[in-house]
Amino acid sequence: MATTIKTEFDRLRNTAVWRSIFRSGSGASNLHRAEAVQQNLFLHLFSVKIRSRALDFKPTWYLGALTLSTFFILVATGILLMFYYHPSVPQAYSDMKDLQFVVASGVFLRNLHRWSAHAMVFLVFAHMCKVFYRGAYRPPRQFNWVIGVFLLLVTLLLSYTGYLLPWDQLAFWAVTVGSNIAKAVPVMGNRMRFLLLGGNEVNANALLRFYVLHCVILPLAAVALVGIHFWRIRKDGGLYVPEKKQS
Amino acid sequence: MSDTKKETPGQLTGGANAAAGGRNQGCEECTRREFFARLGIGSLIMAGAGSGLFSYEYFSPNVLFEASPIVKAGKPDQFAPNSVTMDAQSGIYLVSSAKGFYALGAICTHLGCLTAWKPELDLIACPCHGSRFNRDGIKVAGPAPQPLPWFKVWLADDGYLMVDRSTYLKVQEFVKV
Numbered sequence: 499m500a501t502t503i504k505t506e507f508d509r510l511r512n513t514a515v516w517r518s519i520f521r522s523g524s525g526a527s528n529l530h531r532a533e534a535v536q537q538n539l540f541l542h543l544f545s546v547k548i549r550s551r552a553l554d555f556k557p558t559w560y561l562g563a564l565t566l567s568t569f570f571i572l573v574a575t576g577i578l579l580m581f582y583y584h585p586s587v588p589q590a591y592s593d594m595k596d597l598q599f600v601v602a603s604g605v606f607l608r609n610l611h612r613w614s615a616h617a618m619v620f621l622v623f624a625h626m627c628k629v630f631y632r633g634a635y636r637p638p639r640q641f642n643w644v645i646g647v648f649l650l651l652v653t654l655l656l657s658y659t660g661y662l663l664p665w666d667q668l669a670f671w672a673v674t675v676g677s678n679i680a681k682a683v684p685v686m687g688n689r690m691r692f693l694l695l696g697g698n699e700v701n702a703n704a705l706l707r708f709y710v711l712h713c714v715i716l717p718l719a720a721v722a723l724v725g726i727h728f729w730r731i732r733k734d735g736g737l738y739v740p741e742k743k744q745s
Numbered sequence: 746m747s748d749t750k751k752e753t754p755g756q757l758t759g760g761a762n763a764a765a766g767g768r769n770q771g772c773e774e775c776t777r778r779e780f781f782a783r784l785g786i787g788s789l790i791m792a793g794a795g796s797g798l799f800s801y802e803y804f805s806p807n808v809l810f811e812a813s814p815i816v817k818a819g820k821p822d823q824f825a826p827n828s829v830t831m832d833a834q835s836g837i838y839l840v841s842s843a844k845g846f847y848a849l850g851a852i853c854t855h856l857g858c859l860t861a862w863k864p865e866l867d868l869i870a871c872p873c874h875g876s877r878f879n880r881d882g883i884k885v886a887g888p889a890p891q892p893l894p895w896f897k898v899w900l901a902d903d904g905y906l907m908v909d910r911s912t913y914l915k916v917q918e919f920v921k922v
Contacts, residue, residue: 671858675873678857693801697809 543728545736552737557632561625566724568618572656573717575611583663585709587702590665615657622653634738642730645723652720659712665705673708674700814911820904821846821922829862829869829880837896837908838862838869840880845919848898848908849882854891869893881917 510516511524522533532546551557582601583593597604626646629635635643662673677695681687696703731737772780816835824830824841831838831851836859838849849869853860858873868885869878876887883892897912898920906920 671873674858675856678855693804696804696806697811699811701811703806703809 543725543732545732548736549739551742552739557739558737559624559628561621561628565618565621565625568614568621569720569724571614572611572618575607575614576713576717578607579611580713585663585706587665587705590663590705594664594666615660619653619657622650626650629738632738632740639730639734639738642727642734645727645730649720649723649727652716652723656712656716656720659708659716662700662705662708663712670700673704677704815907815909817901818848818898818906818908821900821906829864831862833859835908835910837910838880838893839898839906839908842880842919845921846898846906847917847919848896849878849880850894850896850910853889854884854893855887855889860893 508524511520517523520534521537522530524530535541535544535546579597582597582604584590594608597608599605629643629646658673658676662669677691677700680694681691683690692698694704694707695701696707772783775783812835816832816837818832818835818837818839819830821841824839824846826841827843828841829838830841833851836851838851840847840849851860851869852858853871853873853876855871855874855876858871860869860871860876860878863870866877867880869880869882871877871887871889874888876889877885878889878893879885881892882895895914895917897909897914898918899907900920900922901907906922
């Protein structure tokens with residue numbers, strides 16, 4: 499059975515259509531495998547070859563990959579939630595309640611989105627701690643650490659902007675407090691708060707601005723930074739795996 | 746390069762930079778390529794500054810649908826003597842004291858939460874980070890950096906007490922009725 503599937507798959511990989519999309523074909527040589535990675539838009543960010551020890555649990559605890567997984571879950575569930583949510587003052591709260599009690603699987607998607615968001619913040623933080631304590635931030639990887647700091651900021655901003663969208667008491671006061679913190683910036687604090695909220699109070703304009711930031715601008719920023727972050731892993735010599743200690 | 750060689754040594758030591766800047770200022774001896782490169786960079790800078798200004802203007806709303814800062818607090822006889830009455834909608838306390846009426850802002854000066862009047866403590870308390878104020882708006886506990894603001898209060902012709910939430914009083918004023 500397994501061999502039948504394998505031969506069928508090999509036959510498929512040699513069809514003209516498949517070869518027009520994936521040029522490397524079905525060979526199993528090192529060159530074929532390298533080309534399969536190198537000629538793929540998404541995979542070419544990564545190295546064609548890595549040390550097998552880099553795939554072990556120990557060096558990374560897979561924290562970066564887990565963070566990426568939560569990001570994918572958040573994008574998928576977030577897009578689905580957008581089909582029922584209106585970012586307007588009269589509708590936002592009741593849409594959120596409808597998602598919980600009326601929409602089929604709505605409560606599952608909403609909770610998945612919420613818990614994944616919490617998990618992502620935790621995982622980003624854990625990933626940074628792991629990188630820091632292993633010393634993986636050191637040259638030549640120092641710039642990728644900086645990208646990582648920006649990714650942490652984007653993650654926190656995504657959490658913060660998403661927090662307002664249910665438009666309940668917790669959201670309203672959290673964003674009131676948060677936007678007043680922005681006000682503490684010297685000289686231009688008041689202007690910053692005004693631009694962030696689109697007014698002087700947390701209201702319809704603020705809800706819409708946070709929605710656009712949460713659903714469009716910050717995710718695009720995250721995707722761009724994640725792309726650079728992964729590409730830099732290859733450019734900086736692969737994942738940091740310390741030499742085995744000679745005993 | 747060729748024209749710097751023509752300059753006298755005195756000029757070179759005194760102001761090599763100034764001479765280089767002076768040479769380039771009018772772009773009199775620029776090559777065509779340099780001229781167009783400068784034109785291009787200059788246009789990009791202007792376009793960038795214009796986009797920045799455009800964005801700033803675009804993202805600053807010119808018309809806001811926010812409540813008027815002037816609110817009608819109520820008729821003086823609605824308020825019991827020595828009472829603190831909160832209007833959560835407008836975010837003010839109307840205080841009736843022996844000296845007269847005055848109004849306090851109910852928005853905490855720490856991070857903008859709505860405070861609440863606690864009659865059993867005779868204090869105004871903020872639920873967010875625990876700041877407390879007495880009925881004069883003076884902070885007695887918590888992280889608030891400033892006292893609650895005093896707003897301008899006056900008696901309108903129709904007999905209502907009016908409060909202007911945008912006018913902060915520097916000295917305490919009381920409205921006697």
